[in-house]
Amino acid sequence: MFWLVTRTPSDPSLAANPTPDPSETGWEKAPSSPSPTPAPSRSTPEPTPKPTKNGTARSPRPEATPTNTNAKRPRTETRTTPPPADPPAAGSGSPQLTAKEAYGIHGRYQRGLSVAQARKDQAAMAKLEHGLALEMTRAAFKTAEMQKTSLATGIWPNPQVWIPRHVEGAADWFVAVSHEPGVARIVDVMSSAPGGWRLVASAADTRATPARFPKIATDGEGYATSLPENATGLSATPRQIARAHLASLQNAEVDPLFDEGPWTSEAALFWQQERGRLEQADWKLTLSYRLEGPVRALRTSDGGALVWYGARSTELREAVREGAKVKLKGSAAVRTRDKAFARSVSxxxxxxxVTHVPPAGSNEPARVLGEWSDVLESHGD
Incomplete structure (x- = not known):
């Protein structure tokens, strides 16, 4: 987040307006001694982020709430529900995960994550997550260490799993969805890796009433159907959807391919407004959203697909001429030790x-159903 304020005789530094949180878009004087947002209590579960005027505290800002670094993380007391009976093994005889195994894998992940969060154990996370997900969680631990704050622990209750059949030459994976009414809906993607099963993607909708979640299609034996990133029969291929969504954010342009919401139209409009504010202060804004990692998809019962994808985004603010100074806020401020910058900051x-893509021929737009974001690094001069 960022502030931008006008210069006054008694306060020569300027800071940028918090971004991209639409609830804090007004120009205001930076406090003389800004302090980071307090972290949740070690012994008390984090409070649920309150909806803002754009519908959710999670978006479209890079870190949706002060506690966003763990928005996908456990927040509630443990409750267990016995898993359903295993579906029959695939008739082809190829390796196939059963429902019982999937519930066990996800349960062990949640318990391990809760312990690792309590200890801020960077090394332990390598046995729980992989790729960008691991990088994001480790970054959250680093921020908490620098801020000297604790992280909430616990597990999300009553997950449901959907397991696609084994595809030769590809890693096995499955999806676990947990919904705590009034708190959040969390969608985790677990994938097999050389060292064992790891979480590779996650997204959350923390609105009081999450958007409608499509039904995942299953065959007669209870398995879901995975789709390649270039799958046809949809309004756009999974990879095209991912690229179009990120392009809309990078260009700060509303894309009619997507339904309105906090992670689409509201985010694009916010960036338009933020660019205008920075220009008034003789600063410019450059955005970059790059697709990272594989694009995964499951067939939905309406003939469409649920698509998971990750990205690495960078916000670069540069001074056009000498004058205002930019001071970061939130996790990015912790990383830069709350300094103000005169030339540039990133x-x-x-x-x-996670996004639902309708089938080809449908008049419905694609719907982005959740996000997980975390600051990885920030710099300035």
């Missing part, structure tokens, strides 16, 4: 999304 975030 923040890089990891981001993950």
């Amino acid at each position: 923040a890089t975030y990891g981001r993950m999304y």
Whole structure:
């Protein structure tokens, strides 16, 4: 987040307006001694982010709430529900995960994550997550260490799993969805890796009433159907959807391919407004959203697909001429030790999304159903 304020005789530094949180877009004087947002209590579960005027505290900002670094993380007391009976093994005889195994894998992940969060154990995370997800969680631990704050622990209750059949030459994976009414809906993607099963993607919708979640299609034996990133029969291929969504954010342009919402139209409009504010202060804004990692997809019962993808985004603010100074806020401020910058400042975030793509011929737009974002690094001079 960023502030931008006008110069006054008693306060020569300027800071940028918090971005990209639409609830804090007004120009205001930076406090003389800004302090980071307090972290949640070690012994008390984090409070649920309150909806803002754009519908959710999570978006479209890179770190949706002061506690966003763990928005996908456990927040509630443990409750268990016995998993359903295993579906029959695939008739082809190829390796196939059963429902019982999937519930066990996801449960062990949640328990391990809760312990690792309590200890801020960077090394332990390598046995729990992989790729961008691991980088994001480790970054959150680093921020918490620098801020000298604790992280909430616990597990999300009553997950449901969907397991696609084994595809020769590809890693096995499955999806676990947990919904705590009034708190959040969390969608985790677990994938097999050389060292074992790891979380590779996650996204959350923390609105009081999450958007409608499509039904995942299953065959007669209870398995879901995975789709390649170039799958046809949809309004756009999974990879095209991912690229179009990120291009809309990078260009700060509303894309009619997508339904309105916090991670689409509201985010694009916010960036337009933020660019205008910075220009008034003789600064410029450059955005970059790059697709990172594989694009995964499952067939939905309406003939469409649920698509998971990750990205690395960078926000670069540069002074056009000498004058205002930019001071970061939130996790990015912790990383730069709350300094003000006169020439440039950047923040890089990891981001993950889950999006429903309608079938070809449908008049419905694609709907982004959740996000997980975390600051990875920030710099300035």
